[in-house]
Amino acid sequence: MYAEGAPCWVDAELPDVEAGKRFYGELFGWTFEEAFGSSVWARLDGDLVASLAPKTDGRMPTVWTVSFATPDAAALGRRITAAGGQVVMAPFPVAGLGVAALATDPDGAVFGLWQAGTHPGFERRYEPGTFVWAELYTRDTAAANTFYGELFHEALFGSGAEPDFGRADVSEVFPAEMPPHFLTHFRVTDLDDTVGAVQRLGGRVQVPPFETSYGRVAVVTDNQGASFAVLRR
Template sequence: MAETAAAAAFSEGVPCWADAQLPDVEAGKRFYGELFGWTFPKTAEAAGETAGAGPVALAALDGAPVAGLTPKRDGRMPTVWTVYFATPDARALARRITAAGGGIITAPTELPGPSGDLGTAALVTDPEGAVFGLWQPAAHPGFGRRHERRTFCWAELYARDTATVDRFYGTLFHDALFGPDATPDFGRVPVSGVFAAEMPPHFLVHFGVGDCEETLGTVSRLGGRVQVPPFETSYGRVAVVTDNQGASFAVLER
């Protein structure tokens, strides 16, 4: 499948999309619409399906796609934000992931859209079980805006065995992390540095904000909660919150 010029902006291993799997997408629209000013154009409704979920409502900021909200098909599935990494060949990357000690949750699947395939998606895990997505773009290249307020800015991996995950991601996404043009959009820290030691390894999606405390007040007013109060990191001031349905994400002030 030919790669579009827009999709070419995301080299393999670069976070290119994020979505939330929610019990109530309409409630999610109200929450994130007020929190971040996202809109949900009618033309984007049911534009496709994410891996293992259902029709996705595309969130837009000033007309550009910034995230997706997807209804959970199964109540046993977690309510969670997932980050997707770009790849020109999802099936080949999935094979490399299993060879390196990771696992497959949902095999690479082409996702139909109203005017052709949106792309190929998969859900996978690293050797510690942290879940992330793969996205091989077609009609939908990924983020239309990022690295600014109210959009995706960073993904942090909270890991237990940092040496193991360093080898895993360093091998899979070497150029994105260490190549001459590398501008990494994700990092990793020990899970116990922020969360309780029993917290499972996981990725945490970060959205940019102008004022961390003001944003936390809005989250609480909308029915969410503060999971971890603001703390300083090498990439900015971060707080971890959950939305009004329990999906965790971080807000990043920098």
């Protein structure tokens, strides 16, 4: 089980799940199987690493969403509201796998909550082809540090804690008008080759490779417009 505040899962909401399977299967070597509803599990060498789901409303964005672990999604939702955030989708059960919710921080960045049932979250991470980092791009990093520090103090600052999400000013990488958001990072062995593969598979480069404190990164979109980052450490 993941400690409260640890990124424990990522999922993509896509217009066309079959197209997503082709793109990510080729890019990361993922295989897929039916999950719940019309969603599919993504596996790497048999281990669960992500999920893809069809968008239920065409007006919703095509996105990757990172979810943070919690033992009690309802209680965490109340703390989020008290700290100035919002719960935009109240906790709901997911096919016996756990309880999910969707929230925003005070600046509007969206993130998920996951209260594990039979599905604890990632079975593999930090390796090539899997989740490695989530970066919050925000307009007020000091306020973000206060908000997330209050919610997830132990995961961020506890003894021996190794945070796997960070905070940066949105204008450091993106245009100032870009809304605050979490950017899911997947680890790769060769950044330039991966960027080339993204383009060959119908995706595009949003931000060419650049250096960060946690590795060399490029921001890309898949063949349906969902943004994510690839990271070489």
